[in-house]
Amino acid sequence: MTSDVKESFSGDSPPAPAALAAKVRTLAPSMTRSMQLVAEAVAGDPAGRAALTVTGLAERTGTSEATVVRTARLLGYPGYRDLRLALAGLAAHQESGRAPAVTADIAVDDPIADVVAKLAYDEQQTLADTAAGLDxxxxxxxxxxxxxxxxxxxxxxxxxxxxxxxxxxxxxxxxxxxxxxxxxxxxxxxxxxxxxxxxxxxxxxxxxxxxxxxxxxxxxxxxxxxxxxxxxxxxxxxxxxxxxxxxxxxxxxxxxxxxxxxxxxxxxxxxxxxxxxxxxxxxxxxxxxxxxxxxxxxxxxxxxx
Incomplete structure (x- = not known):
């Protein structure tokens, strides 16, 4: 049933750009190490990776073109071209200021106001990720x-x-x-x-x-x-x-x-x-x-x- 779960999670149509980062976080633990490298690269710098060809991304991550294509398909895209379009959309979404990529971890000496702000952001991101990935x-x-x-x-x-x-x-x-x-x-x-x-x-x-x-x-x-x-x-x-x-x-x-x-x-x-x-x-x-x-x-x- 594992393969069925993966297929149903990927869905019949490519995920919206805003859901890409959430899918990477959810599926990364089940990927091979080489596929994780590709997934982490595209989620970490969507603008930079959107400019790369499949060969360029493979070289940048030290993987193969086949791995890049397999990763794109696991994330729900028919091919790498569709993934590049999503990356461009995600980059534009982040640049608008509505979607910071990450939040800093809470430090031992953080003021309580910062703790509240960081926890609030992290809770919001968790909810957004869950909503985006829920079938x-x-x-x-x-x-x-x-x-x-x-x-x-x-x-x-x-x-x-x-x-x-x-x-x-x-x-x-x-x-x-x-x-x-x-x-x-x-x-x-x-x-x-x-x-x-x-x-x-x-x-x-x-x-x-x-x-x-x-x-x-x-x-x-x-x-x-x-x-x-x-x-x-x-x-x-x-x-x-x-x-x-x-x-x-x-x-x-x-x-x-x-x-x-x-x-x-x-x-x-x-x-x-x-x-x-x-x-x-x-x-x-x-x-x-x-x-x-x-x-x-x-x-x-x-x-x-």
């Missing part, structure tokens, strides 16, 4: 499955478990039966009870978290519709996913663990999934949500004596 066809299929599910199980550990709990409680408030499992043993024993018509959702940024993959595998074998929310669409988790929703690759630094960036992108995908389900089930979702608000309001209102 809306896959998202639509996941929404359709969850909207009619008898039961929805969500698996996640660590920071991803927080995202899983957020999704489950949202779905519960619109009247769906949803449970978030953080204990790997309970996750597997619950997955055994799933069947066709149920949905299992695995959240793992690395795509290789065993405690998340195993219950998803069990759910897949039992006939449930399976969904993976991951930063590595080519990772092991995708082998057992009917639908893959890709998040932005986290930019880790000494003072900012990868879990912080990955959680931001995961929450965006979870919100998109939830809103899609709420739209499709609006006739039942709206009253259920109102009832939950009313119940909470009464709980927080002091009772008269």
């Amino acid at each position: 809306t066809v896959q998202l639509g299929a996941a929404v359709a499955a969850a909207s009619t599910a008898r039961r929805i199980d969500v698996y996640g550990v660590g920071a991803s478990s927080l995202v899983g709990q957020d999704l489950a409680q949202k779905l519960l408030r619109i009247g769906l039966i949803a449970h978030a499992h953080t204990d790997p043993h309970l996750a597997v024993t619950n997955a055994v009870q799933l069947r066709s018509g149920d949905v299992a959702i695995a959240i793992t940024h690395s795509g290789s978290t065993g405690d998340v993959i195993e219950p998803l595998r069990v759910a897949f074998d039992r006939g449930a519709t399976t969904i993976a929310i991951t930063g590595r669409p080519d990772g092991p988790v995708s082998q057992y996913a009917d639908h893959v929703l890709t998040t932005s690759t986290a930019r880790e630094s000494e003072l900012r663990p990868a879990a912080m960036s990955s959680r931001t992108s995961q929450l965006l995908v979870v919100d998109c999934l939830f809103i899609g389900v709420a739209q499709r089930t609006y006739e039942t979702a709206a009253p259920a949500l109102s009832a939950s608000y009313e119940a909470l309001a009464h709980r927080h209102t002091p009772r008269a004596r």
